[in-house]
Amino acid sequence: MTTSMVMASSHKIFLLFFFITFLLFPNTQAQYYVSHICYSNQTFAANSTFQSDRTKLLSSLASNNAIDFYNAIVSSGGDTVYGLFMCRGDVNLTTCHQCVVVATQRLPSDCPVSKEAIIWYEECFLRYSDRSFFSTIDTRPRYGLRNIDNVSNPASFMRTLYDIMNKTADEAAKPAVGEKKYASTARGEIVPFRTVFCLAQCTPNLSPSDCRWCLSGAIGDLNWCCNGSEGGRVLYPSCNVRYEFYPFYLLEAPAPTPTLAIVPLPGSQGKALT
Incomplete structure (x- = not known):
């Protein structure tokens, strides 16, 4: 059996296991990281006001555990930081909140000096920017x-x-x-x-x-x-x-x-x- 055949077989076995697990335990959700994108056109300096404001913004997003969509603005007199999260429509608030918390912890590491970034998980996505994007189509x-x-x-x-x-x-x-x-x-x-x-x-x-x-x-x-x-x-x-x-x-x-x-x-x- 070739390597490609083994990989294909393993993939199908995993999907079968996943589907059976879903049927037997329909209230169990697996948290999948999907992707993130760091906008590279603008960056900020380490220990700057923007970094402090971003930290405050992400903390604000992570602290909201009673809703599945939330947007916030933080400004300390310099650049303003805009941010939001949204959870998938079928996800309950407990899963939503845990997903958002994980996203707020990972995004600063993946995009340490980006003034704009977005991260997607299966259950939620989160983004922030130095420009106002609320109520606009991106x-x-x-x-x-x-x-x-x-x-x-x-x-x-x-x-x-x-x-x-x-x-x-x-x-x-x-x-x-x-x-x-x-x-x-x-x-x-x-x-x-x-x-x-x-x-x-x-x-x-x-x-x-x-x-x-x-x-x-x-x-x-x-x-x-x-x-x-x-x-x-x-x-x-x-x-x-x-x-x-x-x-x-x-x-x-x-x-x-x-x-x-x-x-x-x-x-x-x-x-x-x-």
Whole structure:
């Protein structure tokens, strides 16, 4: 058996184990780090006022454990630091808070002197900047992540997938009053005997039209990152879309006390384009 065959076999065994675990323990969530991007066009000096303000901002974000979206501003007379976090729409507040805390601890190490940065996890994302970005659409930098396995009929699959994703985006962009700009869809028969699970979400401070515009761009970029793949996602700072052939989101309301485990993301390939 060749090395590539062994790797493929191991990957399929892991996914089978993951799926069985999900079915047996539906309230257990694994915390996956996805990616981060440090903007390199502006930096700050060590021990500067901006560094102190960033520390205060991240502490403020990490301390909010009663909501799944929060934005904050910190200014000490010099540069202003803007920041926010958002959790995936199905994630409960306990999981959300733990994800945000981990993100605030990791991002300063990954981007030690960047005046702007963003980090994505499965359950949440967090960003900060020296410019005001609240209520604006940011589609760059973008990050794409694809499953390493491909479908047998890519052209037909992608046509149907776009239709499902656009309907999911329509629902996410126009939620009921008081609801999140988040939607998920499960649909069978796109591939025989299999169900595709789709998700679309915007930051809640976007207007419905801005949310839909953002999601349209992300759906269009599925061709850039994930054409013909069995799973993929496009992450923007203001919105994101994803599809898989397994239930990566909770199909029912989450339990209040999940079990977390930090594990590597299996069977995927990612790329960023600023």
